[in-house]
Amino acid sequence: MKLLIKKGRIIDPSQGIDQIGDLLVEEGIIKGIADDIPSDQYTKVFWAEEKWVLPGLVDIHVHLRDPGQEWKEDIETGTRAALYGGVLRVACMPNTVPPNDTPEITSYILKKAEEKGYVKVYPIGCITKGQKGEELTEFGRLKEAGVVAVSDDGKWVANSEVMKRALLYAKQFNLAVISHCEDPTLSQGGQINEGFFSAKLGLKGIPWSAEVSAVVRDLLLAKETRQPVHLAHLSCKEVITFLRWAKEENIPFTAETCPHYFYLTEKEVDGYNTLAKVNPPLRKEEDVLAIKEALKEGLIQVIASDHAPHSVLEKELEFSLAAPGMIGLQTLLPLSLSLVKEGWLNPLRLAECLITNPAKVINIEPPSFKSGKKAEFIVFDPNKQYVLEPTLIQSKSKNTPFLNKELQGITVLAVIGEKVWELNQPV
Amino acid sequence: MDLTSKPQHVLDIASLSSEEIKSFLELGEALKEILKRPIPKVPTLRGRLVVLLFYEPSTRTRFSFDRAAKALSADTLTFSAKGSSIEKGESLLDTVKNLEAIGAELVVIRHPMEGAPHFIAKHAHIPVVNAGDGTHEHPTQALLDLLTVKERLGDFSDIKVAILGDIKHSRVARSDILAFQKMGAKVYVSGPAHLLPTSLEEEYFRIYPGGFKVCYDPKEAIRDADVVIALRVQRERHGKPLIPSFTEYQTFFGLTFKELELIKKGALLMHPGPINWGVELSPEVEQYSFQVILDQVENGVAIRMAILLKLLTGGKTYEVTH
Ligand SMILES: [Zn+2]
Ligand SMILES: [Zn+2]
Numbered sequence: 001m002k003l004l005i006k007k008g009r010i011i012d013p014s015q016g017i018d019q020i021g022d023l024l025v026e027e028g029i030i031k032g033i034a035d036d037i038p039s040d041q042y043t044k045v046f047w048a049e050e051k052w053v054l055p056g057l058v059d060i061h062v063h064l065r066d067p068g069q070e071w072k073e074d075i076e077t078g079t080r081a082a083l084y085g086g087v088l089r090v091a092c093m094p095n096t097v098p099p100n101d102t103p104e105i106t107s108y109i110l111k112k113a114e115e116k117g118y119v120k121v122y123p124i125g126c127i128t129k130g131q132k133g134e135e136l137t138e139f140g141r142l143k144e145a146g147v148v149a150v151s152d153d154g155k156w157v158a159n160s161e162v163m164k165r166a167l168l169y170a171k172q173f174n175l176a177v178i179s180h181c182e183d184p185t186l187s188q189g190g191q192i193n194e195g196f197f198s199a200k201l202g203l204k205g206i207p208w209s210a211e212v213s214a215v216v217r218d219l220l221l222a223k224e225t226r227q228p229v230h231l232a233h234l235s236c237k238e239v240i241t242f243l244r245w246a247k248e249e250n251i252p253f254t255a256e257t258c259p260h261y262f263y264l265t266e267k268e269v270d271g272y273n274t275l276a277k278v279n280p281p282l283r284k285e286e287d288v289l290a291i292k293e294a295l296k297e298g299l300i301q302v303i304a305s306d307h308a309p310h311s312v313l314e315k316e317l318e319f320s321l322a323a324p325g326m327i328g329l330q331t332l333l334p335l336s337l338s339l340v341k342e343g344w345l346n347p348l349r350l351a352e353c354l355i356t357n358p359a360k361v362i363n364i365e366p367p368s369f370k371s372g373k374k375a376e377f378i379v380f381d382p383n384k385q386y387v388l389e390p391t392l393i394q395s396k397s398k399n400t401p402f403l404n405k406e407l408q409g410i411t412v413l414a415v416i417g418e419k420v421w422e423l424n425q426p427v
Numbered sequence: 428m429d430l431t432s433k434p435q436h437v438l439d440i441a442s443l444s445s446e447e448i449k450s451f452l453e454l455g456e457a458l459k460e461i462l463k464r465p466i467p468k469v470p471t472l473r474g475r476l477v478v479l480l481f482y483e484p485s486t487r488t489r490f491s492f493d494r495a496a497k498a499l500s501a502d503t504l505t506f507s508a509k510g511s512s513i514e515k516g517e518s519l520l521d522t523v524k525n526l527e528a529i530g531a532e533l534v535v536i537r538h539p540m541e542g543a544p545h546f547i548a549k550h551a552h553i554p555v556v557n558a559g560d561g562t563h564e565h566p567t568q569a570l571l572d573l574l575t576v577k578e579r580l581g582d583f584s585d586i587k588v589a590i591l592g593d594i595k596h597s598r599v600a601r602s603d604i605l606a607f608q609k610m611g612a613k614v615y616v617s618g619p620a621h622l623l624p625t626s627l628e629e630e631y632f633r634i635y636p637g638g639f640k641v642c643y644d645p646k647e648a649i650r651d652a653d654v655v656i657a658l659r660v661q662r663e664r665h666g667k668p669l670i671p672s673f674t675e676y677q678t679f680f681g682l683t684f685k686e687l688e689l690i691k692k693g694a695l696l697m698h699p700g701p702i703n704w705g706v707e708l709s710p711e712v713e714q715y716s717f718q719v720i721l722d723q724v725e726n727g728v729a730i731r732m733a734i735l736l737k738l739l740t741g742g743k744t745y746e747v748t749h
Contacts, residue, residue, distance in 0.1 A: 320541065
């Protein structure tokens, strides 16, 4: 079968391409890009005028909740949400029940992803057994089973010596180390950003120092061990100074943020809105601005969703009992588009943050439009305006502050090999 | 009396306008007369069902609401943390649904978690009164404090209120800081520095320029004050010690006659209770002529009557039967 994508804006960060043109796929393989490719009677043509044609996004921070919390999400629904969001590869965090700290769990995830998954799944293993922060997991055996990175996400590895050992040992197996930067002694019991709204709502605040002190410790260890650390979901202004310093010092690191940290502020939690409860917390306008500047400056290189499904059972509660986190696979690209609309990044740079840079962190080759590669791409309509109704959400959980809100930009086509999905079409 | 505005709930001082506050105070003052009658009871709310939902042990506030409801002839049902389905781990959402099924017409809630009353208000179709939610607010306490000050001093303009203690974890302080400013008073707070609002939080507490000040020196807060409110001090919260010792607290932040020399002549001394004598208040100050702690208790009943009446009837019924 031949598939011809006509007159789209083709953006491929792996080759630095951003041009209007045609893309031809034959039998699930990229044939090439040209200004005008003629079609024949055997060709299925998809018109992509005014649309973006992008390699599939790579989201390296996703919670699929499988095994153990399948009422929130499972590998099938989570990867379907990814597909609908244009995310064709996901790396899933290990804080499942039980946590992914053994090759058996890794194999379970990969097997289920193979059978039920819509997109490719890359498991992330735990840094420490049971995420207890004490004893390293079997990095070697986990790697053999298929993990691409290790992380105790949800928790920071508070014991500095254990973290140092992890950085050194991970290098031996070419595993990325992803740190959830939060000093628990400063954040414990905290519910929302410390400041105006913690004063207003009487909830315990989480100060920015909880994030920054963790980041600085991790950067010092990266400097000392000369091994890279990936800093997950950065959210505050004060952290940027230290990223700049780390860059000047040539410390090996990569940094990540999530759309909610450059799209929303702490205002969202007013009225005890548990949908806006997330960790790290939503912060102030000045933090949002600083995160955008850091993306522009290249100090933060990765945008990930931190897709964190929770059912109403965990969200329709007293604020302090509600679980932190929001789903994000389907809003990742629409919200990130705001960075282009506001002039912070051009589409190619945005594509780097969503495709090539995250792939580099977990040492995989990103999807691309190079001839001969497997087709793995999406067509995205950046102009489409719509309301994010619950029926559009493919996750089992609907916990997003964007529920029933107006969004712009939606994935309309996804292609993986010979499989083609026309998505999100109005009914 | 303004009867046009009928607030739906009393969730926090933050969401009440100064007009609404004033009308509660006026109604509270008027209702106090009922409590002084030989038979302190009127039939205004006969047959109405008020549910008192107490997730935290509290005798004073619960008794005060109960007394207020009964003075208006309302029926009350009390659920307290011990012995009800609350203890069995029923979710707040389910409890709310049950309340409505029972026929509750108004719910008063005391809860250890901030925003629990707001959660109920979001899901229930009946008025909700916050009787204290975690470290958030205790609006009826602030209203009774206002009533007490109004009775004694008449007016709030140019009044300086000093609040001493653990401001950060006090729902009483949070409500009082807003309530006194909304009525035109200035509020100065002091206590151990780590238990005071941070500079990031001050912005929220200051309702008008000069209306709110955080003082590291307790003397600065109480000097020339018209009202001094001492808060109950807890040595620890959730197992974590907040102050090094009671002796240390008493020495540097407790009120004795020596400190009271700094306040204005005739200034009021208040405390939301229960008092740790010998910690925040030295026992001798019980003899201070202007301590109005028992007035507060009485005004608590009156102001809660006003709240029940306003929320259940808009305040009109009382006018008719008065
Ligand atoms: Zn995390
Ligand atoms: Zn996460």
